[in-house]
Structures are given as structure tokens and as C-alpha cells.
Amino acid sequence: MAQVDRQQWDVVVVGAGGAGLRAAIEARERGARTAVVCKSLFGKAHTVMAEGGIAASMGNVNGHDNWQVHFRDTMRGGKFLGQWRMAELHAREAPDRVWELETWGALFDRTPDGRISQRNFGGHEYPRLAHVGDRTGLELIRTLQQKATALQQEDFAAYGDHEARLKVFQECTVTRVLKDGGRVAGAFCYERESGRFFVLEAPAVVLATGGIGKSFKTTSNSWEYTGDGHALALLAGAPLLNMEFVQFHPTGMVWPPSVKGILVTESVRGDGGVLRNSDGRRFMFDYVPDVFKDKYAQTEDEADRWYEDPDGNRRPPELLPRDEVARAINAEVKAGRGSPHGGVYLDVSTRMSPERVKRRLPSMYHQFKELADVDITAEPMEVGPTCHYVMGGVAVDSETAAAEGVPGLFAAGEVAGGMHGSNRLGGNSLSDLLVFGRRAGLHAAALAAAPGPRPRVSPEQVDAAAAEALAPFHAGEGAENPYTLHQELQNAMNDLVGIIRREDEMAEALRRLASLRERAARAGVEGHRQFNPGWHLALDLRNMLLVSECVARAALERTESRGGHTREDCPAMERAWRPVNLLCRPVEPPPADPAADRIRLERVRTEPIRPDLLALFEKEELVKYLAEEELPA
Amino acid sequence: MTTYDARFRIWRGDADGGGLRDFTVEVHDGEVVLDIVHRLQATEAPDLAVRWNCKAGKCGSCSAEVNGRPRLMCMTRMSVFDRAETVTITPLRAFPVVRDLVTDVSFNYRKAREVPAFVPPEGVGPGEYRMQQVDVDRSQEFRKCIECFLCQDTCHVVRDHEENKEAFAGPRFLMRVAELDMHPLDAAAASGLDRRRAAQEEHGLGYCNITKCCTEVCPEGIRITDNALIPLKERAADRKYDPLVWLGNRILRRRPDAP
Incomplete structure (x- = not known):
């Protein structure tokens, strides 16, 4: 049996981004001894890259805003596929979650009367995003990090040990959620620095691992985004929901090649940036879909007036939800009206003074200046779609964030599914992290405090997890290079299950994934276990391949176009698909043949939308989305 | 290409x-x-x-x-x-x-723990915070910090003097003290915590002799020395050498929240 250090905790949180830290803070404040495990250094999580803001209907800039309007915008943005109860809780609780950050030291940009300033964003009816320039994610992560540190200072004062009740295991990775019978018993981890294994025993595990973007070639996501939590949930027996919905952010950098995919914040458009093609045409006017026709300006004049008089004019079409803008850019480039490096032009220099650009969009100014030699105060940016976010994720209970079917397992943030339906609105991610991070921490702590015997981790499970993690060191003859496999996976997903999808291409993607799984079973690494990136990648490949299979399989199944799932061969949004969720379940028992399918699909009907929430919409609007039998009488 | x-x-x-x-x-x-x-x-x-x-x-x-x-x-x-x-x-x-x-950058995480956190003001609830942009500008500049620790690496106080690490927080965390000291609603003083004195006596502000190496390497362009460390030194010095403060300390010694 492997010699593995074991520790006992009440709650283990996997991931230290916004959701993970918010969950950990809540669990610790509820009295649970809480361990946080994160792949990077503490404070480096992908949340730092969020730019635009946190959506919350505080109504500081436009007093007409309230949670009902936010709820409506969220449901519309997700083309009514969103789990309505999550969208409701999110819209109701977001303002409290933002205000709470101020009491922990966050410093948002201010309105003239000293309140938190709020900015416009795609799909939001009113200025709603609390922000700090274009580095809101950094402010969020730092505030949560400093709050966690403050709690540790309290514990030091009380117990003489900073880590008595809240400990961060930084640069550690969880490779398996461990179980005792049907319920969660802990997590199997390795430490990057030493390569040593350890087990955290706990009755509650919160997954807060973010997204899956590293399975795609062009992505705004960081190296951590390898779908770990999605895969850990599947491997523990919990299903994933609606994995076909992947958001391609409309504006990523396209040049130079080494920065292709890096995010250009939506704030550029929220603050007045316009999109033009190579003919100089402001093409978004040509792409307003029928469901949004009456809510967006028809002429450039009206769109321009909206910035000064938002109540008397309709919004510019650059501020349509992200899926619409991304498809439009893709279509313009395909039609030969793209920029020299295969994007379109995004220009903020004609509307804002250089000083204002630098004040409102400092990191964008810096990023283009440093990485592309482009001065955005004087010339347009070249931008194109980039894989940004996965709407699909662990199927969870709306109230408690508990994963379906595995007691003790929770999921919050990007790794959880449901909240955003088929497409997420900008700004709704950071608020999602806070609202459901807190809820996950709360309910995980409650579960851990329940009386009764603790689950036990069997030595067999630990040995099996250790053997799995060490396999890449024993690949022997015919070993595959994990870096090569990763590149091939990224190309396959980007080209075959990307922004525009076709049946034959997705079928081809599934064949390639099967072949990659076979080769990945022989992924081999050089060197030893101490901080060995090749080994880490070999282990992450398992997760990326599993999640990619979910995306491809669900995308092939859903024969319509909706939000972050666009089928060239099924271009219409079908009302009959509205009440259908696709669940990805693990094939049990796991097949021995690596090429065999790992995932089976199940169609489930969504829970009917509560009548008082339905009543927030006009009947004429609901008719465009809901299936016939769902419409109120 | x-x-x-x-x-x-x-x-x-x-x-x-x-x-x-x-x-x-x-x-x-x-x-x-x-x-x-x-x-x-x-x-x-x-x-x-x-x-x-x-x-x-x-x-x-x-x-x-x-x-x-x-x-x-x-x-x-x-x-x-x-x-x-x-x-x-x-x-x-x-x-x-x-x-x-x-x-191994754990030095920085140890130092982060030694700086007391933001103290929320008594009687001001969530949602009631009012601050002017001009008053948060200064602390916001310091909060641009991405904790790359390049300033901590280049600072000559510790770069070649391992022995100074115990007593010296480094530019990043002295800047954190300055950030909190300049936060318009930080209530540290009311809770009996003097951030300026702590900067001097507990975080080693006196070791810094303003050579500005930290500012030069900052990838965020934060003016660490000019905007954080020098003002913090000035405020700390005011406290230490101001005769009125000295007198006040003598007279009001028994008041726990005296400056």
C-alpha cells in the first residue's frame, strides 16, 4: 500500500478562484474546518482575468433596475434554457454579495454621489456592472484572498496557528474525489513542488475548478482550465448538464499569433466601442435576431444617442449577447470582409478621448501596446471569437449547489451547470461565483456538521488513485508526448466542435477523441515527480478528453441552434428543444478499452418555470421561446 | 511571418x-x-x-x-x-x-499575513459605503498589484541580505499598509491599530532608502516609491516626531484609542 499522508477536514474546496474562495470563507465562518486546494499560487486563479465587472441590480446608475429586470435579462441571454430558480436566486442575492465585498476592503469605481459605479454590458438592460476599471476580477480575487487571510489572522490570535481552521494547499492538484459507498469521503491530491501524494478526508467536497477552455486551441482561458472539476464529478458518478453550450467570446485578440485568443473586454463595447468590417460598415445592425428586434437600435444615429439618453433610445447592437456578436463576426470574416489577420475592427478611439480610454480601459491599452504594438487610443483593434466559458457543468440543486446523485459533493461557479442556460451574459459570471460560492460553502458546512459517523477512505481507493497518477512514468515503449496529444486535442475541438458545428464534423471529432484516448493511455513523461509540467499535463489530459467527449456528444445530439451551440445544419432555435436538458452520465462500469465510449446521454425535461416568474415577461415574448405546452393559458 | x-x-x-x-x-x-x-x-x-x-x-x-x-x-x-x-x-x-x-515564494505569503486586514467602520452597513472617486484613486493604484513579487525580488534590502527578511515586509506589503492607511473608510485607528507606527516598527519601513528599484520593475507601472512608500514614511515620521503628538501621547496615555 502506498505511503500517503492523510489529514481530516470538514470541508474540502477544490479551486481558489472566486467561487472556491467565497465557498471557503462561508464554510469557515459557519464553523467548518476548511481546506482549499488550488493548482496555482494563492491569488492567481483564472478569476483575475475577468475584466468588465460584477452584475448586480443595485440601481446606482439607473434607478429603474431591480432583481426582476436582471432575472429577465439573464433568462433572455440564455435563450430561456437557464435553470430559472438559479437565475432568480442569483438576481436577488447579487447586490448583497457585492456590498459585502466593500466591508472586506474592496474598492470599486464610484458614482459622483459616492456609491458603487455601474457600467453597461451586452444583454443587460441597465448599467449594472460594478467594476474597477477593466481589472474587476483582480479586485474580486484580491478581496477574497485578503478576507481569507483576515480569517487566518483571527485563528492565529485564537489558536496560535494561522491554518487551524482555514488552510490553502497551493500548487496542489486533486486527481480523484474519494467515496465511501455512495457518499463523498475526501480527495486524493498531489503537491506540484514535491510530487508527493496526500489525502484530505472530508464528508463534503466543493468543486470550484472553473472551465474547460484549454481543450480548444483559441481560448482566453489560462492553463488551469482543463475541466478538472467536470471530470472529477463524472468520475465520482455525478452527471453533467448541457455540455454542448460553450461560449465563444466575440472579441479576442487575433494578432500576433502568440497572443491569439487573449480577451478583449466587453467593456470596450459597453463604453462605446463599435465593430466595423473591412468595408468600414458597422455590420452589427445586419445581425439583430428577431427575438431582440424591438430592443436594439435600427440606425447608427439612434445607437449613438443611446449613450447620452438611454431611456429615450434603444441600445446599439454591439451590445447584443455574446453568442450573437460572435456569430456575426464569424460570418463577416467568412464572407471575406475581415481584417488582415482574420478578425474585424473594434474601435474605441473615435468615441473616447485618449485620457478616457486610459482611465476606463487601462489594461486593454497596456495589453495592445505591449503585445501588439497597437495604440487603441488612436487606432482600431483587430478582434475575433475566442473560447471563453462553458455554460454546461455539474448538475446541481439550485438552492444548495449539491451535485446530483453524490451526497457530499457540491459545485459552484463555472464548473456548475444550469444558471446561464445556453449563453452567459457578461458580468453574470462574477456574481454567479459569489452567490453560489457562498451557497455551496454554507450547505457543505451544514452537511459536515450533521451528526453521525464520518465516511472512511479505504486503502484500496488510495492505492488505485496513486497507481493512476503514476502511470505516465511507466509508459515504456511507444510512449506518447503529452504536449503533442494536447495540441491535437485542441485542434480537433477548435476545428470540429467550435463556434459553428456540423453533424459530420462532430462525428469525426468523436472518432478522433477515441483515438486520442487510446494514445493518451500511453502518455509518458521524462524526469521525476518534483515540479514536472509534462507529468501534470499527462494527468490533465484525462480530464480534457473526458469533458471534450461530453461537449461533442451533446452537441451532436442537440439538433437546433441556441446560444453557445450553433449548428450550420440545424440553424433555427427550436421551441420543442427549450424544455430539454441533456445529461452526460459516465458509462458504468468504466470500460477497460480506452477507445470505448465513456459518456452516455440522457434527455430530461426541465422543471416548469414558476408562474410568477413567467408573469415577468410579455406573452408575445414567451411565444418566441417556450414550447407550445409550456405557455401560460 | x-x-x-x-x-x-x-x-x-x-x-x-x-x-x-x-x-x-x-x-x-x-x-x-x-x-x-x-x-x-x-x-x-x-x-x-x-x-x-x-x-x-x-x-x-x-x-x-x-x-x-x-x-x-x-x-x-x-x-x-x-x-x-x-x-x-x-x-x-x-x-x-x-x-x-x-x-519558493512563501516569504511573501508570510508577510501578507503580518499586515492586519481592512477594519470596517462601525455602524456603516453593507450598501451604505460612500466614497468619492478622488479619495479611492490612491489606494486603487496600489490594488492594481498583481503580486508578481518582482519588487520583492529586486529590492536590495533583501536581495542580497537574507538576514533582513525577518524584519522587512518588502515593497509589496509596505504598499499594502499604505493602501489601507489611505483607504477612506478603514477604521483601524478607531480599533486601536496605528498602521503608520506598525509600518515603522513591525514591517521595517525604515529599511527602505527609496532607491526606487521596485518602481522600475513593476509591470503594472505602480509608482510604489513615490506614491506609497514615501508618503507612508512622511506620515510615520509626522507621528513619531510631532511634539503635539508626543504631548498627546503623554497626556492621553490611558485612552486605548489614543493616537
């Missing part, structure tokens, strides 16, 4: 020792140093240890010394070097090596 072969020397090794290794690597248009390290990993050195995360200058993970200068590898474009030049990458010198380009 143009491509050329560049010569690199990269430090490889661990806590027990190591040395510079030579590599010749292909470089493409627009690439940054981190791209080259990644190419090496994918081709001839799969176990080359490096920290990185966002590759967009936002997370502060890929700090190293490029030709002896502390920099973020993701924001250092290859075009700043002459093509004939050999580019040397070494780990941050002020911290112990773990492996290759990865160092």
Missing part, C-alpha cells in the same frame, strides 16, 4: 544546485519569452519547470530574471532583443529555488 533561431541559456537545477543550459530555439513574429519556454517544453525539455497562468500580464505568475532583470516572461517580447543576442533566463534570485525557473 519571419522566423529565426535564437540562442537561450536557461538555469536548470534544484535546491541542491544546477547551472545554465544552452538551447537553440525557433522564434516567430510577435512572440514573448514565455512562448519560447513553452516551445522548449513541447520539444526538447518536457520537464522544464516554470510557473505561468494567464499569459496576459494579469496574474503575475511567470516572474523570472531575463538577462538579469526581473520581468514577467509573458510580457517580454522577443523583439526587444537583438537577434544575435543570447537570452539568459534565471529564477528570481531573492527566493530559494524549487526547480528550474520555479522559486
